[in-house]
Amino acid sequence: MTRNDLIRSLVNKLQRRAAEIQEMVRTEFAELQHVSDHTVGDAGDRGIESHASELTSRMAESESRELADIEEALERLRDGTFGDCEDCGKSIPMNRLQVVPHARRCVRCQKASENSQLMAV
Numbered sequence: 515m516t517r518n519d520l521i522r523s524l525v526n527k528l529q530r531r532a533a534e535i536q537e538m539v540r541t542e543f544a545e546l547q548h549v550s551d552h553t554v555g556d557a558g559d560r561g562i563e564s565h566a567s568e569l570t571s572r573m574a575e576s577e578s579r580e581l582a583d584i585e586e587a588l589e590r591l592r593d594g595t596f597g598d599c600e601d602c603g604k605s606i607p608m609n610r611l612q613v614v615p616h617a618r619r620c621v622r623c624q625k626a627s628e629n630s631q632l633m634a635v
């Protein structure tokens with residue numbers, strides 16, 4: 515597989531994943547809407563409702579973060595900077611991109627950035 519083939523297949527993968535996430539978020543909000551529509555104002559139902567909305571917002575948060583990562587990766591694909599390490603500018607190895615299509619750094623720079631984040635805490 516050449517790098518271009520890989521990139522082409524990653525575009526498909528990322529676009530499919532983005533559509534999946536958008537669909538998931540839509541379904542969750544529809545369900546939440548359903549719960550609130552059917553809530554008659556007693557205490558027990560309100561408990562369920564707030565639990566559902568907390569769960570939904572937590573899920574939506576991690577999904578929207580992933581979606582943002584994917585959109586960024588697709589953006590880099592359009593610019594032609596996809597697969598280049600953000601820090602050292604070297605090409606990110608294909609095997610890493612296969613595992614983490616939205617990777618922004620090579621393993622070495624990723625580790626360095628995680629370490630500096632840890633040290634900053």
Ligand SMILES: [Zn+2]
Pocket residue numbers: 599600601602603604619620621622623624
């Ligand atoms: Zn790097």
